[in-house]
Amino acid sequence: MLEIKNLTASINEKQILNGLNIRIKPGELHAIMGPNGSGKSTLANVLSGKNGYKTSGELKYKGKDLNDISIDERAQQGIFLAFQYPTEIPGVKTNNFLRTSLNKIRKARGEKEVDALSFLKIIKEKSNELGMDEKMLSRQLNVGFSGGEKKKNEILQMKILNPNLVILDETDSGLDIDALKIVANGVNTSRDKTNSFLVITHYQRLLNFIRPDFVHVLSKGKIIKSGDMKLAEQLEKTGYTGII
């Protein structure tokens, strides 16, 4: 699904990723943990194609080179980023936005666009699955949402857009336990043999609910240690200083 070889990235002359390697197969869920400033969010941004970064190295998605592909094309090909700080867009209704987005992605996949009515059905179904109130979707996109609501909205979008590669950028931070369970539930019910997850987090907390196949520790822009859930548990006990 995703193969990264010797990836470097810098922004404003500042080197952040220093030769990062990772390989994610379909059906796998990888967790990337690391202290503040280790390059976690940069990795998420670079994968989604955000402007402003200078990169080198190999970045392959579904066997194709990602480097010259724009942000929206990556999204259309199934890369979904759940933002750490979802942006507020005043005046734009969440459900209108989401339907535009869904239809762009469906079109790219060669599927038929959905009309307003069937879209409403999809929304109802997915928000029920997550135990969320669909009323949120008739509000302006992320405007006036609490931190938790914004994160839940990201997960709902993920469910509706049905991507192949999901990157969760610290989606768990700032959530209370109920919201955390909704997020975890969203991830767990979406997992299957055809899609992959890259979960970026600072804490082990979320991992207790979603059980990763692999856990990597990121430090100074490099993966310094890889393992399974045991590694996350060890980190929780000793902290990052014990490993780095």
Add this chain to the structure above:
Amino acid sequence: MKNQNFDQQKEYKYGFTTDIENVKAPKGLSEDTIKFISKVKKEPKWMLEWRLKAYERLKVSKEPNWQKPKFSKIDYQDLYYYSAPKSMKDKPKSLDEIDPKLIETYNKLGIPLNEQKKLSGVAVDAVFDSVSVATTYKEELTKKGIIFCPISEAIQKHPDLVKKYLGSVIPVTDHYFATLNSAVFTDGSFVYIPPNTKCPMELSTYFRINASETGQFERTLIIADKGSYVSYLEGCTAPMRDENQLHAANVELIALDDAEIKYSTVQNWYPGDSNGVGGIYNFVTKRGVCRGKNSKISWTQVETGSAITWKYPSCILQGDNSVGEFYSIAITNNHQKADTGTKMIHLGKNTRSKIISKGISAGKADNTYRGLVDIHRKATNSRNYTQCDSLLMGNKCGAHTVPYIKNKNSSSTIEHEATTSKINEDQLFYCNQRGLNQEEAVSLIVNGFCKDVLQQLPMEFAVEAQKLVGISLEGSVG
């Protein structure tokens, strides 16, 4: 006909020309031209005298020069002041008699005039250059006592109403272009809503400039009698030409006690090409007076076209408890210039006004909001709220906010807020990440930015206006 740049300018889809034989007044501005217009319109003597009085005034007045966009000198003697399809000379009695080319033109513009195909819920008066071509739903409206007809017809059939109200809001002497219009106006719409009547459908005028070297001098007069309500829309387009064409309209609204007028404009005149060649000079005077108590006038405008837009739809809040509103979106791209805003003159007690203005500037364009809020000494307990937001795309364009705020009443409150910013990178990134390309993302974000104004438009226009917002900004973000 000079119609180059057609291919590059595919975004302006109304740029075609209808090839039709015209009857024109002799070129140039003179007493003879005015007499010619008055004669073809079969006007009574008082109307001609009114026009000539305006012409006398025009001779001694000067073009205003305080506005920000400067324009190349207009040679008033090198213009046609009247141009109408030859087939319209003897007024066709029914739609069947109208030249099929004209019907086809309006079909192409999305305004079918045929009985079978006409828009539901919207009565349309179609004005082609200097003449009204057709008015739909006339009978249904007549049953309710509503008058909706070309102003040239109203002058003949309803002289008392016209005499009483024409020029009562915009005096003949107001300023150069208003005076010019008074002397040479050709056609436009007349609306009268009788007391306690709610107009059952949207009334709409569609203005089309077709002939070259011709100015369009539209005159519209809307009177809402006591306790009545009307919602009126206007739309405008013109062919693409490399000359600048003048559109100098006067629009007067009068709301009596407890009456309400909602006036919406989607202005999409040809804006000129990407090098700033051609396009309409849209110099328009629009003013409404809330003459009666508890009356309300609400202006909504979406200004995306024209080389230069220069207009200030205003409200004179004369009646106690009257309300004035102004909702505006002005989008300028390439070399377009807009200097637009409103005047809210509070004279009566407990009068309220609200101004929401959204200016978007891209390319090398220049966008100015200019407005006046004036609360007079006797307008106790009055209120104004103003919000002006500007969005800039790139650093070759400009945004200018020039509000004049005068408060002479200690029990009245004025609040004004304005911001200028660029389109937010984070918002663009978020939209891109959800699969929208750059242009779609810009269109979506700008539509969100304009939402407070767009939602004021009647449903029939809102969808069209939203698309227009996106189209107008195409190619503005690289």
Add this chain to the structure above:
Amino acid sequence: MINKIIDRFEIKRLKTLTKSEETYRKNCLDIFNRLGLPSKRDEDWKFSDVNEIFSKNFNKFNFESVKSKNQNVEFIKDLEHNYILVSNGEVVSSDFKYEDKDKINLTQFKNEDFSKKNENNSLIYLNHALSEKGYSLNINKDYKFKKVLVIYNYFSSELNENFLNIRNKIKLSKNSELHIINFIIVSSSKKFFSNTYEETVLEESAVLKNIYLQDNVNDGYFHKFARYKLSKRSNYSSHIFPSGPKFNKFDLEYDLSGDESECKIIAATFLDQNDHQEIKTKVNHLAPNCKSYQKVKKVVSGESKGVYQGKIYVKDIAQKTDAYQLSKAILLSENSEFDSKPELEIYADDVKCSHGSSSGSIDEESIYYLMSRGLNKIESTKLLVEGFLSESIDTIKSTAIKKFLQTKLTSQIK
């Protein structure tokens, strides 16, 4: 009738002019005579028609300079300060007792120190033509004042329909720092007009703080045009508090021409009777990463009129500009008026610019609250007005100056 066309004789009267200076002054006078006194036909004077105001209140203008016999000035107590005493525009004494005097240079102004820009304000041309008095103050590189400098601007009792043209120049060299209190004291009980033109230059990283203050109610008419040039990383802030004169217009223009320069203008005034006061600011963002801030508060009572015209201009290269402007007014009486024109002209896209302006009556709820606690209506109003205006003093760091200003401000509120 006032003499609106001014004779060239007024220039001849000035002594020791070089040939070129005389020609320059004559040209400027011709321009003034062509333009006339500013009136509401001029965009910048829409709210203050000087032509009308002067025609109504003056019989004639007298351009002769006036020497005062003695200066009846009460120096500020309880505040250690240096001072310059200026009488009718002319420096009569100064004392920099807390400072290193070698670092400071105070002289009579020299015309060649001033820029010769094209203006659209005719009063500036009149000043160019006829100015006689004024000072030039230079602060050396790296010198930071230890104590505040109070400039006493004294207008003597001999003044009677005099028209004074005063010009000053202040230059802060690189990395220097100065705090000024501009204190206006009027002894004349007659009408007079003071027309001041001032230029201030802040070199790299210089810091200037300026407080304007007026002592008492008087029959003076004041117009001051001041132009500030801010170089890289320099910082200017000013507090404007004067109330009292019949007519007062501040026309202030700031050129933020160096990267990362900052300017801040705070005003709080109380107007009464038929006072007419206008503050006009124009902030030109000419370089990237600069910041500007204006906050103007006015309370108008009696038949007074308060005006604020504030313009923010952002040049296309001035990216990352952060500009903010707010004006707020309370109208206390039926015949008072507040007008404003907050203007933005912006050509750079990566900017944060906003302005707000509000005016209205005093908050009735608050009055009600205070009255329910036993204060009468006048006391309640006074307390609220004081609170409204005093906020402007909070940003001043020095407690001694703050205390002094608080008493001054409170005494202005009637």
